[in-house]
Amino acid sequence: MSEQAPEELPEPGPPAAPQTRVLGAVAAGGALGALARYGALVLWPTADGGFPWTVFAVNVSGCALIGVLMVLTVERGRVTHPLVRPFLGVGVLGGFTTFSTYAADVSGLLVRQELAVALAYMAATVGAALAAVWAGAVVTRRLLDRGARDVRDGGRAA
């Protein structure tokens, strides 16, 4: 498998955990993530017809964090406890970010004839989310590689 596609992710990095424990971790994380998103919306409500800045910030920050998390867990296997990815990735970040509210907000803006805001919000979220996950993954990979180099060089000097 690795010779055909060397960049293919190992399937899956950490050892598997029992299914009930995985589901429990996903549920607990999802509850926390959804609560955090709800809290953000209570603290920073946005007006109907305006740019939904709060959901925008929630989704973009969640994307940056999953970029970091996936490099640490799956790609480089630095964090290997089998419940870390179900809890933090599938649960917390999956529950924190939302596609349905994003789609419904775009639809709501279209229905209100706020065409410019609808298109700006739709495009800005996709663009910023993809840039955030890319930046999160790339920065984490570089930091890990630098750390590994420092350890190797330090070990040689000692």
Place this chain on the structure above:
Amino acid sequence: MNWLLVVIGGAVGAPLRYLTDRAVQAHQGPGVAYVFPWGTFTANAAGSLLLGILTGAAVSSPVHALLATGLCGALTTYSTFSYETLRLAETGRGFLAAANVVASLLTGLGAVFLGAELAGGFGG
């Protein structure tokens, strides 16, 4: 008390997304899990349809907290959608990455409109 309903909805929505993803990937067979992320696509489409129905039905605030903010919010995800798109792009599948973005957006929007239509329109 709405926050508690959001917690309950989130605790149900996230495992539903996980099980949906697993079921769709099992249907695809091993080895093609990263060819096209149908699992996340399906969860996002289903959650958007349900949220459209709830929007069209103009449900009460507690029901909205439980099902819209909690369940639909956690059933759907932007983070996994973005990461899977990034992986497609990084592994030389730029066309599939772009297709995933366009298809997810159009399907999500269409699902919200369809759901609202089924439930009786956007508040009339």
